[in-house]
Amino acid sequence: MIQDNEFPRPNKIAHILDNDQEARALYNEIKDNIPDIAVRKGTEDHSGFGDNDYPESDPDCWWSMSGCHKPKHPNVVRDLTECKEQDTWGLTFDDGPYCAHNKLYDFLKKENVRATMFYIGSYVLNNPYQAQRALVDGHDVCHHSWSHKLMTTLTNEQVFAELYYSGKVIKKVMGVTPLCWRPPQGDVDDRVRYIATALGMRTILWKEDTDDWNIQPSGSQPTQAIDQNYRKIISKAGSESPVVLSHEISMHTINEFIKMFPEIKKAYKNVAPVSVCTGVQKPYLENVTYPSFSDYAAGQFNYQSLPSGTDIKVDANAQYKPVAFDQQDGGFGPSKKSSASSSAGASSSSGDTGSSSSAGASSSDAVSSSSSSASASGSSERQANQDNEASQKSENNGALSQRALSAWALGLVVGSALWLA
Ligand SMILES: [Zn+2]
Numbered sequence: 001m002i003q004d005n006e007f008p009r010p011n012k013i014a015h016i017l018d019n020d021q022e023a024r025a026l027y028n029e030i031k032d033n034i035p036d037i038a039v040r041k042g043t044e045d046h047s048g049f050g051d052n053d054y055p056e057s058d059p060d061c062w063w064s065m066s067g068c069h070k071p072k073h074p075n076v077v078r079d080l081t082e083c084k085e086q087d088t089w090g091l092t093f094d095d096g097p098y099c100a101h102n103k104l105y106d107f108l109k110k111e112n113v114r115a116t117m118f119y120i121g122s123y124v125l126n127n128p129y130q131a132q133r134a135l136v137d138g139h140d141v142c143h144h145s146w147s148h149k150l151m152t153t154l155t156n157e158q159v160f161a162e163l164y165y166s167g168k169v170i171k172k173v174m175g176v177t178p179l180c181w182r183p184p185q186g187d188v189d190d191r192v193r194y195i196a197t198a199l200g201m202r203t204i205l206w207k208e209d210t211d212d213w214n215i216q217p218s219g220s221q222p223t224q225a226i227d228q229n230y231r232k233i234i235s236k237a238g239s240e241s242p243v244v245l246s247h248e249i250s251m252h253t254i255n256e257f258i259k260m261f262p263e264i265k266k267a268y269k270n271v272a273p274v275s276v277c278t279g280v281q282k283p284y285l286e287n288v289t290y291p292s293f294s295d296y297a298a299g300q301f302n303y304q305s306l307p308s309g310t311d312i313k314v315d316a317n318a319q320y321k322p323v324a325f326d327q328q329d330g331g332f333g334p335s336k337k338s339s340a341s342s343s344a345g346a347s348s349s350s351g352d353t354g355s356s357s358s359a360g361a362s363s364s365d366a367v368s369s370s371s372s373s374a375s376a377s378g379s380s381e382r383q384a385n386q387d388n389e390a391s392q393k394s395e396n397n398g399a400l401s402q403r404a405l406s407a408w409a410l411g412l413v414v415g416s417a418l419w420l421a
Pocket residue numbers: 094095144148184185393394395
């Protein structure tokens with residue numbers, strides 16, 4: 001079995017363990033090149049923001065503030081938010097593995113649909129057999145941090161540890177090295193992106209958000225409101241191929257997806273995981289091959305070297321060795337010919353990496369705001385924060401950047417108020 005002393009405490013902010021020489025050595029390799037960007041002020045539990053003075057020019061591509069996903073610092077890989085293939089709904093579920101998610105996974109299997117699962121490292125440690133099912137069923141396994149805190153509010157070493165140990169637990173439980181991750185609440189800037197880039201992990205955000213985490217009775221929105229969110233995205237079929245954010249945090253979000261799926265399927269030609277919809281056939285460091293888009297679209301789910309339910313085993317001795325994008329055979333990284341390695345000052349013509357010049361780097365991503373300060377005090381919804389809090393949380397900052405920044409501009413208090421269920 002996996003030893004408890006190999007991992008940080010579940011659901012607590014990760015740190016590099018005292019006895020972990022490997023993690024320490026890896027961190028020491030990358031730490032000097034991490035961009036010098038301020039750690040954001042967060043609430044005490046790092047689930048919301050404190051008062052942050054941040055320039056309107058968005059120098060660090062801080063998504064929570066501006067919606068930016070094209071880095072402005074060099075040697076940082078930009079976020080994925082869309083499928084490359086046309087008429088495709090990029091299906092993603094956050095915050096698993098959820099203890100009762102078989103209903104969702106059975107449904108996906110029956111419908112011949114795969115998804116990208118963003119798993120919380122602490123939950124993988126606590127629910128290893130549920131986690132294994134994702135890989136056996138052919139879903140993408142990406143991770144979603146160790147403890148589901150706002151990443152920009154953590155120190156460099158904490159950010160590293162959140163990424164490192166969530167990758168490590170997936171390796172030991174499932175035998176694969178995830179090469180993709182999604183920041184909790186979408187909270188990422190070029191400092192956090194750099195650390196993920198150095199570990200060879202692509203940041204995957206989303207273009208469309210169902211806001212399903214907020215469905216009643218655990219959330220505050222009636223089912224009809226979440227139906228409308230889904231239908232708004234459904235109505236964009238033919239004009240975009242979004243990566244769509246949804247959750248497996250409760251039976252309510254699972255039932256909502258199952259209910260809406262026939263409409264999604266009718267509107268979009270394809271419903272596919274991010275690997276398939278972006279043409280990634282080797283989503284892990286290990287030699288596991290996923291179907292091409294054309295095969296998937298034709299219903300040919302020809303996986304290679306995928307473990308079966310009987311041969312997948314937790315392996316406490318599995319070695320976790322993340323590597324940079326340029327050493328990966330496949331993965332979610334930028335295309336090799338235009339990829340910027342870790343060499344200083346590299347710039348990219350592909351748009352996949354940040355340029356050393358920030359001029360115009362993300363003008364289309366920036367949401368204008370006349371305020372540069374976010375405050376998260378006084379939320380009436382924050383008392384949901386318990387030890388298993390991560391399951392209660394979601395990525396509502398999508399809504400934050402797209403809809404509520406005007407509220408910030410008006411000086412209204414938002415922060416965590418919007419996203420705790
Ligand atoms: Zn989440």
